[in-house]
Amino acid sequence: MPDLSRSELAAYAACAVLVALLGWRALHAGGGAPAAVASSSRGPVTATVAAAPSARPLVHVVGAVRRPGVYRLRAGQRVQDAIRRAGGAARGADLQAINLAAKVADAQQVVVPRRSAAGAAPAAAPGATGPPGTASAPAPVSLNAATAEQLDTLEGVGPATARKILEYRQAHGGFRSVDELAQVPGIGPKKLEALRAQVQA
Structure with missing residues (x-):
């Protein structure tokens, strides 16, 4: 076997180191691939969305x-x-x-609504009369229980005024007296006096 000079030995050693380095890098690069494949093989991630709370009226x-x-x-x-x-x-x-x-x-x-005055007769539709042969006056209509249709039948009260009476009743929690009708828009002193005999609080 021929003798090698020092320069040739250094060249061979450098080549060996280079080959070892390339082999080490190739080994580690190949070992990382399975990890990437394993991570990509996971199933789809599902997210659970909480149901919105029911509306509170x-x-x-x-x-x-x-x-x-x-x-x-x-x-x-x-x-x-x-x-x-x-x-x-x-x-x-x-x-x-x-x-x-x-x-x-x-x-x-x-x-x-509020109850009618104690002992008062129940509200009846205006115009109702007693048995034939009698001339009883119709019972007064309760301002706190009458419907818009019942108020509309009162003398001097039309649909617009009936609606205003109901709006006042809802806004103020009912009528405490017949005099409160004067606070309803459209009801003046004359109309109030005409309604006194037809209604009750």
Whole structure:
């Protein structure tokens, strides 16, 4: 075997180091590939979206309650729950005139009417008379329980005035006396006097 010079030995050593370095890099580059493949083989990631909470209705409670106002209730609650949130029924409230078991809806107005004066005859449609041969006067209409149709039949009251009476009743929680009719737009002193015998608070 021929003798090699120092320069030739250095060249061979440098080539060996270069080959080893290339082999090391190739080995590590190949070893990283399975990891990438393994990570890409994972199944699709699923995200769970929480269901939105059910809407909570906003209800306006007015009339014969202790704290009239706007209240937010839970979904599925009833009229009786709305009245309870408003402090409960006030003295003189006529709870039998409304459906306490009805479910409330968003933007609903719950009106709690007041009872008629003790001992007063129940409201009857204007123009009603007694048995044939009698000349009994019609019973006065309750301002706190009458419908728009009943108010419209009163002498001197048309659809527009009937609507204003209902709006006043809802805004102020009912009528405490017949004199409060003077606060309703369109009802002056003469019309108020004409209505005194036809209505009651």
